[in-house]
Amino acid sequence: METVSVNQFRSNMKNFVEQAASEHVPLKVTRRSGGAFVVMSAEDWERDQETLYVLQNSSLMKQISESAHTHAERSGYTPTDGEMNEILGV
Template sequence: MESVSVNQFRDGLKRFVEQVVDKHMPLRVTRRNGADFVVMSAEDWERDQETLYVLQNSSLMRQIAEASMTHAVRTGYAPNKEQLDEILGVRG
């Protein structure tokens, strides 16, 4: 993660904001008193919040682990042709 001083951030605010949003790269802004902060796009923040929610939800993590295991041994759910066509958006 790139790091800049609060003065550099202030002087290049527009450029840094565009970089954070366009390149999806968070930016650490350091302050003299040591209280740093991070600037990130709203899209990236929402994605991270969703990831944290899933990781903290033991029921979802168990479902993911079970699905991964059944997928690995090919014993999971297999849709029929009609269902597969619907999933893939194939029109008859």
């Protein structure tokens, strides 16, 4: 993650915001007082919030773990041809 001072950020705010939004790379902005903040696109923030929600939800994590296990063992649910056609839009 790139780090800039608040003065650099203020001078080039438009460019830094555009870069964070288009390249999906957060930018850390430091202040003299020591408190820093991060600039990132709303899309990236929402994605990160969803990831944190899933990681903090033990029920979802258990389902993911079980699904990975059954997939590796090839013992999970196998859709019918009709279901596959519907999934694939055939």
